[in-house]
Amino acid sequence: MALLSISGLVAGYGGITAVKGIDLAVEQGEIVTLIGSNGAGKSTTLRAISGLVRPRRGAISFSGQPITSLLPHKIVALGISQVPEGRGIFHRLTVRENLDMGAFQRRDREVGADMERVFALFPRLKERAGQTGGTLSGGEQQMLAIGRAMMARPKLLLLDEPSMGLSPILVETIFETVTNIRAQGTTILLVEQNAAMALEVADRGYVIESGVISLHGTGAELARDDSVRKAYLGEA
């Protein structure tokens, strides 16, 4: 049984239907990527999983349990955390308070230890622990957003365009982190426009075009596919 399984998902906002019936599965321990161009329906899919958008049709289940109509905080409680597009840092809260927010539902005593682990992973965050989120650079905010999501100890981490607006070196760092997080046992669903990087780290990938899945396969297969190379890897 897949950890996350989506079938026939239709979702959108107002008069716009961004996702028009997609099926997608993520197995325990995988990194799965969803690639596609701007407006293809990637973010809407993630937002539907997190409960930020109510699906119009279709079903989403997590560990075999239907989560289609749950409120976002209930979905977090089941073990899904999302790093939203644009990072969603609380600008007026300090770095430490932002990380605390990630652990909002936890009442165990290991929260402090987990925070030290995030600081070990991103030493820059430790240096800036007392600064407000708004004073961080884009790369630091992305680190904070990922660290904050990890503070919830999720079973499944949803990443929405983590490379957006970052320098190539920072993108490398972020993708290395993604691989490390998986190595520690967290399953990952990664939405990206940076298809080259995403397919490199992913076990499997889906290509979404105008709200429907046009292709899926292993990361390597998709990276070799002619249509993918043309459309998403910038080759002629």
Add this chain to the structure above:
Amino acid sequence: MSFWLDQLVNGLTTGSIYALIALGYTMVYGVLQLINFAHGEVFMLGSFAGFGVIVAAGGADVSGPMVALVILLALVAAGAASAASATAIERLAYRPLRNAPRLAPLISAIGVSVFLSHLVDDGFLNGEGRYYPQVFPADTIEIGALTISYLQVFLMASSVAMMLGLSYFIRSTRTGKSIRAVSENRENASLMGIDVNRAIVATFIIGAIMAGFAGVLYGLFYSTIRGSMGFLPGIKAFTAAVLGGIGSIPGAVVGGYCLGLTETVGRELLNEIPGVNLPNEWRDVIAFGLLVVILIFRPTGIFGERVSKRA
């Protein structure tokens, strides 16, 4: 000299009441971007609940150490009544309109405000006010040129204590942090696992407790209460919140005291100008004149940030 010290004390006294009420406006604005115009009526209902307790305890006959107990009970009852009414208002009048255009909940708020003040005035009191039993000893303390009543000392000190309590609550408790997260970005707060509705209700309750507390202080200080009593202090506290920067908690406190001082000390300062003689009623003109001036020249208020676009 003594005259100006008296004015200063008067300004700080009314300022305390404005500040306590303004906190509810600014906090609800923070989480919902809604001006809760029914907040003045939440203050009024709290004042009546405290009135009920004091009357039941024997009214003006209460004396000695019993005064402290009765006032404490009145404050608790006021906080509870205000919190209950604010919760009901949020559930019935605002939540169903959460995703409606912004004008809809604003109109709903004004509707609730008019409904409640008329319900109490015309439904229960036949348009008559009630006298708050004066249980507080009328004694005054003299410090040099300054004469100050026990009631004023109590009013100012307890207001400061409530505000310090609020500040601790918002900074350090789990619920307080969830309120801060929701006021910054509702959607991201929900992704942290925060129950947004719970945080919003908590915001209404905390603002209402402050307002109920202010309701009792108002009754003790101004002696007459009625169903429409929430209107003017409500609008003034709203002015204070705008002056401080709506959405900002320190702003509401500073705005409240500034407005109180402007009304009293500011009016007397104007009276120092030869040929000017503004009677006491002019304090409202000064307060709302100030509101217009702020809205024109500094709509973000003292501590206000530019309203950021939601992510």
